[in-house]
Amino acid sequence: MRGTPKLSVLFLCAFLIIVTVEGLTMSNGDEVVIENKYYRMAIDSASGKIKSFTRNGEEFIYSPEEQRELFKIRLRDESGIQMDLSSNSAESIKVESEKLNDKTMINMEFSKLQGLPLSVTVQVICPTEDALTYWRFKVINETGKWLEHIDFSVVVPDELPAKGGDALLFWPGSEGTIVEDVNLREKFWFKWQPIEHPAMGWIGLYPGPAQMQFMAYYTPRAGLYFSAHDPYGNPKGIEFHPHSGGGIYLDFRLFTGPVCEREFELPYDMVLGTFEGDWHDAGEIYRKWWEGADLYKPPKLKHNPNIPEWYFESPIVVMYPIKGTRDLGVEMTPNPEYYPYTNALPIIQKLSEQLESPILVLLMHWEGSAPWAPPYVWPPYGDFEDFCKFRDELHKSGNLLGLYASGVAYTIKSNTDPSYDMSKEFEEKRVIQYVTYAPDGKPAENGVCAGPHAQRIGYDLCPSNEWVKEVVVNEIKKILGNGVDYLQFFDQNLGGACYRCYAKHHGHPPGPGRWQTEVMKDLYRRILEEISSKDSKMLIGCEANPADVFIPYLLFNDSRNYLAFAMGKPVPAYGYVYHEYVNNFMGNQNGTWFFIDEEKCPYNLLVRIAVSFVQGDMLSLNLRQGGKIAWEWSSAPWDKGPNEEEVITLVRNLNNWRRGLGKNYLVFGRMEMPLSYTGDKLIPLYTPRGDVIHVRSVFACQWRYESTTALFFVNYLPYEQKVYISPSEEVRSKIKVYNSPKSDINDYSRLTVNLNGSSEIVIPPLSAVMLEW
Ligand SMILES: [Zn+2]
Known part of the structure; x- marks a missing residue:
């Protein structure tokens, strides 16, 4: 239930200290105004909401009169029932500002949201010589419930080209997207959905298919930068969607752990500020922060000892399926051009000559288990001797071999190959205990590529379980030593992340949180140790470019920049921020x-x-019938x-x-x-x-x-x-x-x-x- 604003109470309890120093901080009694040469921000002193944020006369807050909340909070009790609270439901709200030498501080206190023993303080630091403001959230929670997330959003005007305006919206998903029409994706299944169970897949989730932590809304006159400067990779929803009154929500959903401690302080700053220019300029603010932040980054490519020599030769990645012509359906007979494996050699040789480049062959539907049937993939389908000969011939001619796998998930039965059935192991090892769990305490049925109409019947696995990590590392160990140059093991772990889990028996807090980032980093560390212990330089990758916290481990990945066409247009923002550290394909x-x-x-x-x-x-091509080039993997390829x-x-x-x-x-x-x-x-x-x-x-x-x-x-x-x-x-x-x-x-x-x-x-x-x- 959402709290109802108690306007009369708010008005009576609002308290304001007015400080006026050199015109920097002002108040007309109803609002606190911070103004410097970069922006003017007005905070409503009754509700704490942002009434106005301007630069060069450009107003970034839609409909300043509208009664909005500054933030929302989600709690969840032991039985999994959620409860949403609005800052407007506080029994009292206090807004104060204080001018110090080089900055102004705004301190806001929201006491007893919805009458519950839960209070929030928000401190806003506004340095005098800075275009950015820094927001710190602290929650005192004596409800006994889990604090699951904090929502912090702004509503900007919709002056995008679709509405006849000259504004653009930058969204950090799909490697960087520019939105010109906020309704483009609302017309089909790609449409916005709240970042919560059971939403999965291509959503604005960081770290994941949204790889960076900033959004921007800008016109030729000025822009708004809205970001999390979080060096720890805490999961967060980063989304945009239409406001029913005509503006656009820019949402941050900040997952807190979840935590049930009495006191919780968000361990990073939320950043709201202005700039001039376009997404490059917003990206420059983020790149500067990221490069200066205290987090684990790989060396720049030139100095990274984990990069194999072939990487610098920019091979062209060529993909095709050994069996079947589509991801779904049971027609999985081997394709005679591509199987036995060596049948493809003349095609690869010819392409290599035409392209004047080495080729990295990246096989799909090659698994000895079944197509896209994680976690078990090795050995390759069919004639192993021929597979080895194929590899050797590729290497002899200067080409390379890569394999797709399907990430951290479990296939009970394959829908593409009914003969692949792991029900026995699933039962005997009680694998159900290691799968991801939903808020209601039951196994989550929303697994990636899982379900009666998907590739498999099965579940996503929660890698906080030691058994899961061992299975994954063991599968990769089997492949090591077989001359594979690139293994996209983490296909379907979009951006390198694992999926949310509410289990109470996995040793992690019950819900989305930093533990997800940490267990994936631990898994990647173990894999890299195995690889280096074998003196191998096999690279590991994921689907979509990796979110920044996973770049040190995933140095070659299957970019999904074209997904930006679902919402607008791709822009090379990922390359802008990270290209010196990673090249993807x-x-x-x-x-x-x-x-x-x-x-x-x-x-x-x-x-x-x-x-x-x-x-x-690096560039890539998909092949269809007879070694011909396809539009892409899934479009009637034959x-x-x-x-x-x-x-x-x-x-x-x-x-x-x-x-x-x-x-x-x-x-x-x-x-x-x-x-x-x-x-x-x-x-x-x-x-x-x-x-x-x-x-x-x-x-x-x-x-x-x-x-x-x-x-x-x-x-x-x-x-x-x-x-x-x-x-x-x-x-x-x-x-x-x-x-x-x-x-x-x-x-x-x-x-x-x-x-x-x-x-x-x-x-x-x-x-x-x-x-x-
Ligand atoms: Zn779990």
Whole structure:
């Protein structure tokens, strides 16, 4: 039940100390106002809600008159019943501000929410010379119930392009997404849902499919930055969704452990502030915090001893199924082009020649158990001797071998191969005790890819159980020593995380919390120890890029940046923040057809290849019948596909930049905001629901490496394009334009200046050019 605002009580009890120093902190009796050169923030002194947050005249709070709460709290009792409390239900609210030398502090006290013995203090630190404010939450809970989460959200105006405005929303899921229409995803199963049981999959969950902890809402005039600066990887929901009155919620749901101690202080700051610019500038605030935070980061790639040499050669990842043509259904007969395994060698050899690159073959449906039937995968399906020969021949020709698995879950019965039945072990080992549990104390039935219409009947496993960790490590030990270069063991552990669990018998607190992050880190540590003890450099990966806390362990992963088309457009924010530490790959693009009508959009795969290139990812291709290229893994792969020649040309040309003159930038570089450019056009992508998403016909990415900078313009279309730039004269005079990644270092041209002061760049079809200075 949500608390009802007791307005009269609030008004009488509101207490305010007014401090006025140099106009920084003011009050008109109803509100506390903090103002510095970066922002003006007004807090309602009766309710503590944020009434206004502005910069350069841009108001970031929708409908300031609306009666909103500052925060909400969820409690849960021993029987699993939840109770939601609003800050507005406090019996008394006190708002004070205090000016110190270099900052102002706002102290808010919310006593006895809904009359219960539960009080919350919120302290807001507002440094005078800072565009950010820092929010600290403390809960005194004498209810005897578990404190499960704190909700902290703001409602921004909806002035996105779909409403005729010029604002954009940045969301940190799918490796970075820009939203232009808040209703785009509301029309199908991808729609927003609260981050709570039983919601699973592609939701705004950090660490998980949301890999970073910041959102932004910005216009050409100013932007709002809303973030958690949490170095510990505490789970949190990070979401946006429409407000019924017309604004947009930016929600943080902060999972607390859960905890039942009397006193709980959120162990990190929530950060709300302003900036000027776009998502790069918001990303810069986050990158600066992340790099300076006291958390475990891997060395930069160049100095990371766990990286195998092949990584720096940017192999192209090629995926295909050994058996079956789809994820679901029981038609799992081996594909003669790909099985016996060695049958695929001529296809791989030909692709390697066409692409002028090593290939990392990444097999699907190869498991000796059944397709996507975790946790047991080894040995490979069928002819083991042929598998070994396939591996050896790949290695002899400079290619590589990778395998998909399915993460930390248990298959009782496979739906794709009815002969695979683990019911006996499930019963005998009482595996039910190790699965994830729902709030009602029963095994959670919402497992990933589990259910009568999914790949398997089974459960997600809770890796806080030693048995689970041992099974996972043991499975990986079986694969080690077999010459596998890459193992995507944690497919379906999106972003590298495990799933929430409310069990009371697993030794962790009953509900979502930091324990999830810690058990996964422990599991990854054990795996890396095994790998290094065998003098192996096999890399381990997950589905979607790993959230920042898992990067040290997961150094090559199946990017899901195209999922951004469900909500808007992908932007390379993950690459912006983390590229010096990890390169991922384009992934199997599974499910693109849910978001883009592939047959109606002939350039859609070219777009997705360019999206991955500017993210700094290695590129990939999915194969269908006869070694031909598919749109993606799941779209009628055996029937139709893209224009093969165009796709191969684009992938070859772009990857040659990664392997040639652009290598230092594209593999090791630090992303910068690219110079602005004009002259390209918009390419429409049609969704299956009749919406249109427009993307630029030329993409750009810019990287700093040591003391030089390179800007790549990518023309993914099959005809020549021109763009125009107007850099400062100092930059223009230094720029060297390279048209080929194989050019001699001295074989460049200089920019000329047009009558209107701009410089023209000509980009050949299905290609990129590099500007270096
Ligand atoms: Zn558990």
